[in-house]
Amino acid sequence: MHTLRPALFATLITSLVAPSAHAWDYEGHRIVNTAALAALPADFPAFVREPAAAERIAFLAGEPDRWRNMTDLPLKHCASPDHYFDYEQIASAGLDVKTMPDLRYVFMSQFAAGRAAHLAEFQVIDPLKNADHTAEWPGFAPWVITESYAKLKSGFSYLKVYQEIGTPAEIANAQANIIYIMGVMGHFVGDCSQPLHLSNHHNGWVGENPNGYTTWSGFHAWIDGGFANKSGIKVDDLLPRVTPVKPMVMVANPGGRDPMFAAVVDYITAQHAFVEPLYQLEKSGALKAEEATTSTVGKKFIEDRLLTGSQELAAIWFTAWKEAGPDEYLRTQLEKRRDAATPPPAAPPTP
Template identity: 35%
Template sequence: MSEAFIFSLVKNSSSIYRKLLITLPVLILALTDWLVPSTSAWGDEGHRYVNLVAAEKLPSAMPAFFKNAAARLSFLGPEPDRWRDQRELFNALREVNAPDHFIDIDKPEDFQALPNDRYKYADWLRAKGKDPKDVGFLPYAILEGYQKIQVLFRLWRDPQQAAERDQIEQNIIYYAGVVGHYVADGAQPLHTTIHYNGWSTSLNPDIFTREPLHWRFEGEYVRAQIKPEDFRELVKPAQPLQDPFSDTMKFLFDSYNQVEQLYRMDKTARWEANNRNTESKRFVAGRLAAGSQMLANLWYTAWLNSVR
């Protein structure tokens, strides 16, 4: 099978391309780097930054052990990509984990009243003739992570669990760091669309690039041009969410609404390591700040809602 043929499939079918990424890792390794970039939102650095800045914005009401865990929380930001990207394993972990990193909401009107249950959502998609693995489970990865933290904070508060409080604290930090990864994915516009690595449909009136740009944007550019201080001041102190799932969907819709702007900016200042355009930096800083803000709010809400 020639590389030209593979590229033709990639350009014309985001579903086929995503399946190549998930189910044909041997083939992926044989392709050139420009053809199949990494699809880890924000790369290692961006995920660490989002968790770190979120930890800095927590109120004094949060337990000290959690507020003092910023370094560990930051390290855990890329954790789900560590599970997924060990390509030599080629096992069930990658297959089951990959759809948690994205959701294609290119028809927002279809996603206005989703069930807050992963399996009911999957049934709903199948009834519409869609494969849930192709559409993605990102909001459910966030919701389930939030609920794990809430349960653990509840155990931490329980006097009957005092003897094992140290163990519970470690679990809280771990799951809080991991859910941060999915929140950061949600702040990356390319994780909310079928156009996640080049414009993928025949209808392209703005003549957006069809070439891979996912890693150029979130990996090469962020690594070279962004530091936590570039967006730290954009993040406000954590505030409680009204409804974690509904607020998660609003957060994802906001990210999706930035997709065309991201592509438009690539036309004027290409997303790559040497892009020093001020507007490019402001755009990425805003998205990373949105991730940190949502994450800080989510952690704080889990703490507040852990009261029996």
């Protein structure tokens, strides 16, 4: 956990107020989604592995970043904070990552109150750099992943019923929805495998810096894509290291929080632990451009992050399928439709 002294915040407005633009570049996000497909056990529904579906899931890995290229403030306001989670801000607001609410708007109200009560712990927001009003928030990556998981579960729930009693068009539509949700949510799980998306230190080290870590504002972009491109990281090199996932254990946890939310927070906490090692690696020189093609240390670190994201994503997908019971409301509606369409038995001829 990194704590920033309030006095230092005044000098950090630029780097802190403007959250990092992207996590992995499109190529990195494609790697996460593609490797996640390879990590799905053989009994996962096969339609997602058909070439067109697999390509669509890979393409959709970039979708939430395409939204960010638009200038529409309502979309920026709503969607941009889903890409990151500045872990340290939770403690700054007097909250605890281990107990923060799993319901997004409940968390938002608690965070807003905590932020207001500990305002000195937060940087002053420059309105000129905050037209979309996102600087007030720490980011919502754990929530968007948990909500996407529930949407995916819903998709499998209705697919299971359509496969029993629906039309071919309904089955195809349900499968298309599942592919869309899988692809888009993969972006956010991938974001969280990039440690710089989980920290105040997202665009170079900020605040106290006794270890002399880089304050280079381009560090984030370099890790997102520059280094990966330079060092030639490719999905084909990662696939041999992919292992089939198991479903996650979905039991009520002590705080009563949604089990998937708790699991996602555990994942994010584990990835946040790589923030400082990443800066140490940079300091050692292992992430410099001239090292990218000759040293395997930095390359392996980045590959490990991408692989971790893939394995987590596959486990979430697999769990959604396993946990999805048939949509009983839909089944009732479809049974009524079937019965209404069935002509009643012909009346016996009148004598």
